[in-house]
Amino acid sequence: MSDPVSALNGARFDGIASVEEAGLCGMITLRGDFASAGFAAAVNSITGAALPEVGRIAEGTEGAAAWMSTDELLLMVPYAEVEARLAALNEALKGEHALAVNASDARAVFRISGDGARETLAKVAPVDLSAEAFQPGDFRRSRMAQVAGAFWLNGEGTFTVVCFRSVGEYVFKLLSASAHPQSAVGIYKA
Amino acid sequence: MLILECPYCGVKAEETELHAGGEAHLKRFGPGSTDGEFHDYLFMRENPKGVHFERWRHANGCGKWFHAARCTMTLEVFGTYSAQTFEPPQEIRDAITAKRPGWTWRDLK
Numbered sequence: 001m002s003d004p005v006s007a008l009n010g011a012r013f014d015g016i017a018s019v020e021e022a023g024l025c026g027m028i029t030l031r032g033d034f035a036s037a038g039f040a041a042a043v044n045s046i047t048g049a050a051l052p053e054v055g056r057i058a059e060g061t062e063g064a065a066a067w068m069s070t071d072e073l074l075l076m077v078p079y080a081e082v083e084a085r086l087a088a089l090n091e092a093l094k095g096e097h098a099l100a101v102n103a104s105d106a107r108a109v110f111r112i113s114g115d116g117a118r119e120t121l122a123k124v125a126p127v128d129l130s131a132e133a134f135q136p137g138d139f140r141r142s143r144m145a146q147v148a149g150a151f152w153l154n155g156e157g158t159f160t161v162v163c164f165r166s167v168g169e170y171v172f173k174l175l176s177a178s179a180h181p182q183s184a185v186g187i188y189k190a
Numbered sequence: 191m192l193i194l195e196c197p198y199c200g201v202k203a204e205e206t207e208l209h210a211g212g213e214a215h216l217k218r219f220g221p222g223s224t225d226g227e228f229h230d231y232l233f234m235r236e237n238p239k240g241v242h243f244e245r246w247r248h249a250n251g252c253g254k255w256f257h258a259a260r261c262t263m264t265l266e267v268f269g270t271y272s273a274q275t276f277e278p279p280q281e282i283r284d285a286i287t288a289k290r291p292g293w294t295w296r297d298l299k
């Protein structure tokens with residue numbers, strides 16, 4: 001078996017924020033009926049997470065579940081276990097009207113950390129990223145300049161950004177330019 | 191800049207997150223319809239200066255289609271509502287009436 005390699009091999013840029021490629025991340029796209037108890041139980045069985053509220057990400061003991069739309073979740077699990085978890089999920093979903101697919105290798109993942117993290121992302125996405133508006137656990141699908149992307153914020157002030165692998169290099173260069181030391185605007189300075 | 195609140199994810203999305211889907215509440219005339227009905231379904235569209243109903247898609251977001259009622263002249267938005275309806279709900283009509291008494295659109299008023 002060949003060695004899986006992430007889109008940019010851990011590329012990193014340090015400016016007003018640090019932008020780094022997060023490496024391989026197991027991701028399962030799951031669609032189904034959120035109102036079904038069996039659906040929620042299946043999500044919980046492979047992530048340990050409850051169903052996320054609208055626009056939020058729910059962290060679990062074994063992974064995380066993010067709200068993508070009214071009938072779609074993004075489940076995050078360790079990359080090495082994604083096939084096994086997908087099989088377990090499909091088993092748990094027996095009888096449910098649902099569809100799950102491993103999307104791990106279709107994606108690139110970045111982390112933006114440091115004081116300028118909110119500003120770095122705000123410059124390229126049409127989203128209010130002020131501390132009042134965008135809080136830890138918030139999850140947002142939007143666009144980053146010209147391409148689609150999704151991101152969420154954790155309790156340490158670090159954003160995780162997910163985009164298609166095919167535009168991984170574009171997003172890395174975009175975020176790096178946005179984090180350039182001479183590009184600081186200071187809009188979210190306390 | 192037009193800002194519409196997506197009724198599914200609650201995001202106040204600005205225009206660049208959205209895709210315009212044309213006029214709302216069209217009834218499809220397909221096989222079995224008359225040539226006149228099919229012609230009107232394909233080609234005849236409202237082009238009002240004022241109250242208008244449209245379909246929009248939260249393309250760079252939750253991906254769902256929804257409806258919006260707005261004024262084409264001022265860009266004032268009266269409200270957005272679910273795609274799972276054949277006509278605007280009463281609260282949307284009331285919101286329009288409050289701002290544009292006597293409005294009409296196709297056979298709605």
Ligand SMILES: [Zn+2]
Nearest residue numbers: 196199248252
């Ligand atoms: Zn939406």
